[in-house]
Amino acid sequence: MKKNFKKVNAAIIVIGNEILSGRTQDLNVSFLSKWLNEKNGITVDEVRVIPDVEKTIIKTTNELRKKFNYIFTTGGIGPTHDDITAKSISKVFKVKYEYHPEAFKILKKYYGQNNFNDGRKKMSKMPKGSNLIYNPSSAAPGFKIKNVFCLPGVPLILKSMIHNCSKYLNKGSKVFSDSINLVTVESNISRELEKIQKKFKNDIDIGSYPFFRLGRVGVSIVLRSQNKHKINLCKKEILKNIVKKKKIKKV
Amino acid sequence: MKKNFKKVNAAIIVIGNEILSGRTQDLNVSFLSKWLNEKNGITVDEVRVIPDVEKTIIKTTNELRKKFNYIFTTGGIGPTHDDITAKSISKVFKVKYEYHPEAFKILKKYYGQNNFNDGRKKMSKMPKGSNLIYNPSSAAPGFKIKNVFCLPGVPLILKSMIHNCSKYLNKGSKVFSDSINLVTVESNISRELEKIQKKFKNDIDIGSYPFFRLGRVGVSIVLRSQNKHKINLCKKEILKNIVKKKKIKKV
Missing domain, CATH: 3.30.70.1130 (EIF_2_alpha)
Structure with a gap:
């Protein structure tokens, strides 16, 4: 390794029964890997695909966040009952799972007072102290807490918001x-x-x-x-x- | 869970720097998951993508083979220097990495005596005591040792040989x-x-x-x-x- 080479690495955790069952073809890993390496000099050294199970999300995140500089999760941050990533990550860091005031405001404005139902409100709940990752295509933001970045599973939406992660990343040397x-x-x-x-x-x-x-x-x-x-x-x-x-x- | 339900599960280990770097889009996970579930009643409960690094292959396989009924690896069983799956799996089970007599014969016949070079011979080396998984499309067989199945990374070839895994599998109840x-x-x-x-x-x-x-x-x-x-x-x-x-x- 070159003396002045700065190695920065990451792992991706794909959260989703639909990927494990083969129903949905994952497209986020190759996109994220390329983006991390080409734009940020960060190499992806491991990927895990795990089910929508709180215990598994907590255990996997805890194991990997200590081994790698950054963790990117995809999936499970939508409005439905099977979207449990934000709640699980709150437990990883032992912080409250609560409405993020700015996210709440963004979503309220996006849906309008009269259509801002519980499912939509849920999308603004995240670990206390999170930074928002803005979402230009469908409003509901991702979030970043410590070295863990939580992104949605829909590839089009993920792609549209990925550049908003850049400011939080320490770049490595390009390979x-x-x-x-x-x-x-x-x-x-x-x-x-x-x-x-x-x-x-x-x-x-x-x-x-x-x-x-x-x-x-x-x-x-x-x-x-x-x-x-x-x-x-x-x-x-x-x-x-x-x-x-x-x-x-x-x- | 129904009383007479028989749960059988598996994990997939994708071995390959080309998947981690984003250069190649994995297509084997969704195919394997569907095949395992639909044809065999086996659910895939975890997937890992790891680099072509012996230590990592050994550690990951050892961890997962104890947690799941079956392990399927893809990639790293070709003729080149970066194909190290068979050698690594030999170390997992602490058995010799040696020419499998039947695989050697199959490949010698396929390439012909005069073209049976070292790279081609290498494809018949595997953990001692392995069972072959025949390959109708390009001859070089995969192998199975204990509960670990090693398959190639090229999707077309993997698909052509997957039915040859069936006889080694205890089927579960269909989901x-x-x-x-x-x-x-x-x-x-x-x-x-x-x-x-x-x-x-x-x-x-x-x-x-x-x-x-x-x-x-x-x-x-x-x-x-x-x-x-x-x-x-x-x-x-x-x-x-x-x-x-x-x-x-x-x-």
């Missing part, structure tokens, strides 16, 4: 990546690739991922490093000693 | 589900839905999920239970006391 896509199979290049990985073992993580696209079989070689220059050196070596030598077509 | 899709927002029905959830609290899990489809905003209400009859009763009550009373359109 750079580059990739080479080849028309080959992994087992044709694995020995040579391992040699190059050994040579660059202190600087580069080389990943190899088969793909099937438009009826074609191929391999993506992905180079990741804190050092852009070393990525270029490593890429040149792969092109020279694998691609050119084995006469492999690039995509 | 039934039904859903009602409404043109409304959650906060319009949350109070009434909570009442119905309370009434059926011993038999039914009611989930509520907002959706945005073709420019329309809606809510899916999902009922899950071990008891099909109770689902029907609960559905009738929702249709009568929420949908009809509030004049909500169904999708």
